[in-house]
Amino acid sequence: xxxxxxxxxxxxxxxxxxxxxxxxxxxxxxxxxxxxxxxxxxxxxxxxxxxxxxxxxxxxxxxxxxxxxxxxxxxxxxxxxxxxxxxxxxxxxxxxxxxxxxxxxxxxxxxxxxxxxxxxxxxxxxxxxxxxxxxxxxxxxxxxxxxxxxxxxxxxxxxxxxxxxxxxxxxxxxxxxxxxxxxxxxxxxxxxxxxxxxxxxxxxxxxxxxxxxxxxxxxxxxxxxxxxxxxxxxxxxxxxxxxxxxxxxxxxxxxxxxxxxxxxxxxxxxxxxxxxxxxxxxxxxxxxxxxxxxxxxxxxxxxxxxxxxxxxxxxxxxxxx
Amino acid sequence: xxxxxxxxxxxxxxxxxxxxxxxxxxxxxxxxxxxxxxxxxxxxxxxxxxxxxxxxxxxxxxxxxxxxxxxxxxxxxxxxxxxxxxxxxxxxxxxxxxxxxxxxxxxxxxxxxxxxxxxxxxxxxxxxxxxxxxxxxxxxxxxxxxxxxxxxxxxxxxxxxxxxxxxxxxxxxxxxxxxxxxxxxxxxxxxxxxxxxxxxxxxxxxxxxxxxxxxxxxxxxxxxxxxxxxxxxxxxxxxxxxxxxxxxxxxxxxxxxxxxxxxxxxxxxxxxxxxxx
Numbered sequence: 001x002x003x004x005x006x007x008x009x010x011x012x013x014x015x016x017x018x019x020x021x022x023x024x025x026x027x028x029x030x031x032x033x034x035x036x037x038x039x040x041x042x043x044x045x046x047x048x049x050x051x052x053x054x055x056x057x058x059x060x061x062x063x064x065x066x067x068x069x070x071x072x073x074x075x076x077x078x079x080x081x082x083x084x085x086x087x088x089x090x091x092x093x094x095x096x097x098x099x100x101x102x103x104x105x106x107x108x109x110x111x112x113x114x115x116x117x118x119x120x121x122x123x124x125x126x127x128x129x130x131x132x133x134x135x136x137x138x139x140x141x142x143x144x145x146x147x148x149x150x151x152x153x154x155x156x157x158x159x160x161x162x163x164x165x166x167x168x169x170x171x172x173x174x175x176x177x178x179x180x181x182x183x184x185x186x187x188x189x190x191x192x193x194x195x196x197x198x199x200x201x202x203x204x205x206x207x208x209x210x211x212x213x214x215x216x217x218x219x220x221x222x223x224x225x226x227x228x229x230x231x232x233x234x235x236x237x238x239x240x241x242x243x244x245x246x247x248x249x250x251x252x253x254x255x256x257x258x259x260x261x262x263x264x265x266x267x268x269x270x271x272x273x274x275x276x277x278x279x280x281x282x283x284x285x286x287x288x289x290x291x292x293x294x295x296x297x298x299x300x301x302x303x304x305x306x307x308x309x310x311x312x313x314x315x316x317x318x319x320x321x
Numbered sequence: 322x323x324x325x326x327x328x329x330x331x332x333x334x335x336x337x338x339x340x341x342x343x344x345x346x347x348x349x350x351x352x353x354x355x356x357x358x359x360x361x362x363x364x365x366x367x368x369x370x371x372x373x374x375x376x377x378x379x380x381x382x383x384x385x386x387x388x389x390x391x392x393x394x395x396x397x398x399x400x401x402x403x404x405x406x407x408x409x410x411x412x413x414x415x416x417x418x419x420x421x422x423x424x425x426x427x428x429x430x431x432x433x434x435x436x437x438x439x440x441x442x443x444x445x446x447x448x449x450x451x452x453x454x455x456x457x458x459x460x461x462x463x464x465x466x467x468x469x470x471x472x473x474x475x476x477x478x479x480x481x482x483x484x485x486x487x488x489x490x491x492x493x494x495x496x497x498x499x500x501x502x503x504x505x506x507x508x509x510x511x512x513x514x515x516x517x518x519x520x521x522x523x524x525x526x527x528x529x530x531x532x533x534x535x536x537x538x539x540x541x542x543x544x545x546x547x548x549x550x551x552x553x554x555x556x557x558x559x560x561x562x563x564x565x566x567x568x569x570x571x572x573x574x575x576x577x578x579x580x581x582x583x584x585x586x587x588x589x590x591x592x593x594x595x596x597x598x
Contacts, residue, residue, distance in 0.1 A: 076440035109358035
């Protein structure tokens with residue numbers, strides 16, 4: 001089934017204004033493609049516009065400008081929408097007074113999906129035993145599992161999940177991770193949002209990163225790691241101040257939290273070592289460090305975070321010792 | 322209640338989605354499917370059973386009480402109006418149920434799941450309206466007939482003795498059920514329009530029941546005439562064997578109520594298509 005290029009998600013110049021006011025844009029001229037057969041991570045800080053974008057893909061919110069298609073058509077244009085796309089939305093979309101089984105059965109009826117399929121997805125999500133209980137009593141994790149069961153109900157070619165690991169225990173997180181990979185391996189298109197880079201690094205092949213509604217990066221996880229920084233080099237020396245001055249260059253960033261320790265970015269260990277040797281500066285340690293993915297993500301989105309904690313001291317940055 | 326035993330996750334997560342692939346070719350969104358879905362949704366909530374049971378019980382209890390305690394004092398009141406006095410109370414139960422059917426989906430977030438399954442949207446609202454109308458009318462009609470027959474056990478031999486086959490009796494019992502249903506359908510439409518359960522209940526009680534009564538008190542003939550075409554006032558000409566004074570004709574009343582309901586459902590349809598969820 002879902003192995004043709006026809007099943008991809010495309011967004012063209014998607015724009016959404018808050019409350020009809022042009023001033024505040026939740027999503028701003030966003031364009032991207034999501035290909036079948038891979039897990040695509042949709043990343044951004046809180047308030048970046050991930051959920052709004054997903055709601056526009058599903059036709060729940062109308063874009064102010066632009067267009068989104070799934071499998072070559074707008075979502076509402078498909079004869080069997082639940083068979084085309086399965087979605088888990090961030091906000092709970094379940095009547096708490098109904099049981100999990102009846103919730104899924106009500107959705108299944110719309111597409112003439114048989115009861116056996118409802119029972120299959122309940123089993124798949126590991127909630128068969130609580131299926132007859134009202135959703136009211138469900139924990140956050142069980143609610144997420146029910147949402148994922150609903151997303152898989154129509155055996156969809158495309159799966160869109162908004163923060164699926166929210167509220168799940170480690171076992172559940174692992175389950176979602178494997179589920180996403182196997183869905184992609186079956187040739188389905190998988191778009192999954194998160195605000196955690198570390199989680200996406202373990203699950204996704206491709207990354208779409210947004211901040212303040214704008215596209216910041218459209219890349220593979222591998223390339224993101226490679227390009228996100230040359231990595232830093234940790235230098236321990238008694239003459240930190242002098243070495244920092246000698247290394248200073250436009251592309252070089254030096255930070256130092258502890259006296260005598262420098263974190264140097266923008267150059268390599270060889271250059272630092274030669275510079276130190278040429279000036280007779282003793283080095284106690286010279287260690288190249290791979291950039292942490294989370295740090296790279298934070299660097300990329302720093303200018304576009306919506307809510308910055310006021311108590312956290314800003315990271316010292318730039319050629320200062 | 323503990324979380325579901327995670328170790329019971331079916332072994333390869335790929336198993337279920339793949340196995341269904343062959344059968345899933347028949348999955349298709351259809352109007353019949355949406356009707357079945359709305360039918361299923363209606364009966365799988367406790368609030369439905371509570372509202373309907375309360376509505377039926379109120380009409381029956383009041384009807385039997387009226388019949389059993391009749392001593393000739395209210396001879397001038399129409400027998401069907403007299404017997405079905407409880408519909409004044411069951412009207413609130415049915416209107417609240419209508420509001421829960423639509424606005425209840427917004428307050429719980431269920432609407433997002435409903436409109437993801439049915440992105441064309443309109444068939445969701447129309448199926449809700451259709452199923453609700455059928456259920457409310459059937460329940461009201463049966464309740465009215467049973468209440469009439471029960472009350473007649475005591476009224477037999479009095480000046481309020483009537484049989485189902487007497488002139489106008491079945492028509493009065495039927496138009497009473499129709500007026501209950503159409504007023505509740507207006508409430509359902511208000512629920513879809515306002516997307517809030519308390520908001521819609523307020524609008525129904527304030528705007529449909531109380532406000533016209535106040536307007537009618539104004540000493541202006543034009544307003545007096547206009548108010549007769551308001552939903553609750555039109556409804557008051559229904560459910561009576563004798564013609565009710567100061568109201569429009571029953572046929573006109575039914576048409577008026579149906580038009581009110583149609584206009585409100587149409588307005589909520591337009592907004593349903595246009596608004597973000």
